[in-house]
Amino acid sequence: MVRDDVVMRLSLPRPSADSISPTAHYTGHVWARNGLGGHEFSTDRGRLYYEVLRPFMAVSRKLGGPVLEDVLLARHRLLDHLLEEEMATGRVNQVIELASGLSPRGHEFSRRHGSSITYVETDLPDMAERKRNILREVGSLGRHHRVEALDVVGGDGLDELRRMAGTLDPADGLAVVSEGLLNYLPIGAVRGLWAGLGGLLNRFEYGIYLSDLHVAADNRGVLNTVGAKLLGAFVRSGTHFHFTWADEAAAALRASGFGIVEPHSPSEFAGRVADTERPHADLVRIMAASPGTK
Numbered sequence: 291m292v293r294d295d296v297v298m299r300l301s302l303p304r305p306s307a308d309s310i311s312p313t314a315h316y317t318g319h320v321w322a323r324n325g326l327g328g329h330e331f332s333t334d335r336g337r338l339y340y341e342v343l344r345p346f347m348a349v350s351r352k353l354g355g356p357v358l359e360d361v362l363l364a365r366h367r368l369l370d371h372l373l374e375e376e377m378a379t380g381r382v383n384q385v386i387e388l389a390s391g392l393s394p395r396g397h398e399f400s401r402r403h404g405s406s407i408t409y410v411e412t413d414l415p416d417m418a419e420r421k422r423n424i425l426r427e428v429g430s431l432g433r434h435h436r437v438e439a440l441d442v443v444g445g446d447g448l449d450e451l452r453r454m455a456g457t458l459d460p461a462d463g464l465a466v467v468s469e470g471l472l473n474y475l476p477i478g479a480v481r482g483l484w485a486g487l488g489g490l491l492n493r494f495e496y497g498i499y500l501s502d503l504h505v506a507a508d509n510r511g512v513l514n515t516v517g518a519k520l521l522g523a524f525v526r527s528g529t530h531f532h533f534t535w536a537d538e539a540a541a542a543l544r545a546s547g548f549g550i551v552e553p554h555s556p557s558e559f560a561g562r563v564a565d566t567e568r569p570h571a572d573l574v575r576i577m578a579a580s581p582g583t584k
Contacts (some may be wrong), residue, residue, distance in 0.1 A: 309414075309416040310416055310417050310420065311391075312335075313391070315333050315335040315336035315339055316339040317336075317362055317392065318331045318333060318392025319332045319333065319336030319337050319340050320336075320340065320359050320362050320363070321394060322336075322394075323340075324363055324565075326363075326394055326398075327397060330427055330428055331393075331424060336392070343358065351569075354569075356569075356573055357569070360565070360570055361570060361571060361573050361574050362470075363564075364556040364565050364568055365502045365574045365576065366469065367556075367563050367564050367565045368559060368563055369395070369467060369469055369500055372500055372576065373385070373399070373465055373467060373500060374399075376465055377403065380463075381463045381496045382496065383403075383463060384408045384409075384410075384458045384465070385407065385408070385409045385410065385465045385466075386410045386412065386455065386465075386466050387409070387411050387467045387468070388412055388440070388442050388451075388467070388471060389412070389442070389469075389471045390412060390413055390421065391469075391470070392421065395467070396409045396411045396435060397425060408434045408435075408458065409435045410436055410437075410438060411436070411438070412438050412439070412440035412442065412454070413439070414440075414441055418437050418438065418439040418440075425437065438454060440454070448482070448483070451490065452486075452490055455493070455494075458494075460494050460495065461495050462494070462495060462496075463495055463496035463498075464494040464497050464498075465497075465498050465499070465500060466491065466497075466498075467499075467500045468499075468502075469502055470502065472502070472503050473504045473530050474529065475530065477530065477532045480532055481542065484499075484543055484547075484548075485547065488546040488581060489547055491580070491581050492547065496580075497581055498579065499548065500576065500577070501577050502574050502576055502577075503536075503539055503575050503576075503577050504573065504575070505531060505532075505535055505536050505538070505575060506531040506533065508573055508574075509531060509573055536553035536575050536577075539575070543577065543579045549581055549582025550579065551577065551579045551580075552578045552579075553575045553576075553577055554576040554577075555572045556576070557571060
């Protein structure tokens with residue numbers, strides 16, 4: 291059973307506001323400082339947020355609690371690994387990334403694979419424009435790598451996503467990737483997104499959806515609860531644990547049109563994928579879901 295949309299909120303001020311989310315700034319800096327992408331993907335605001343949270347993270351680590359940086363690195367590395375595996379099999383050569391923020395993934399995959407991959411990044415208009423400027427600066431924009439404005443869970447977002455997918459070749463494989471998106475959405479938006487993606491991916495010769503997801507059973511305990519509240523305050527919204535168990539999330543994906551669903555824990559890849567052995571890496575799951583009809 292799905293829980294009653296468990297939301298953890300704490301009303302705290304953040305340093306200042308712009309139209310780009312604090313988590314986009316923060317994660318961009320975390321990835322850059324750990325060698326995932328260049329300095330172009332890090333912002334002054336991201337560095338500020340990192341320093342603001344550093345003392346809290348240090349205390350949490352000392353007490354044996356979770357550290358946000360560890361979880362962010364584990365999920366990013368594992369998503370990269372699973373996407374790279376899909377490309378290595380030849381099943382996927384087209385990617386749409388939802389709410390890509392300041393992630394360097396599109397740039398890194400385009401740099402490695404060149405014209406053999408078409409990578410479409412999407413995000414809200416202001417973030418999309420900033421990302422476009424960064425990619426232009428590093429020479430990554432082109433026919434096979436572009437950024438489009440999209441609010442995938444707002445208004446006609448799913449229709450716009452279908453339009454974007456319609457510009458791709460249905461005879462080839464498509465991966466849809468989302469990172470750091472689902473747990474900030476209400477359950478209705480998540481279900482609507484999954485249903486839309488299930489139908490969209492089924493139009494392609496092969497389709498797979500890769501996304502991180504936090505479930506309640508993996509995030510129990512006082513320190514984890516405090517961490518969730520701090521994160522909710524940081525983004526000025528709630529963090530939502532829609533499901534108690536990963537198997538419940540898998541069942542919801544199957545009900546949305548995905549025939550094959552695999553929930554992965556980062557620790558399963560320890561020794562093979564960097565950063566997946568970090569403490570508390572298993573606070574996040576990576577869901578790999580395919581329509582499984584072709």
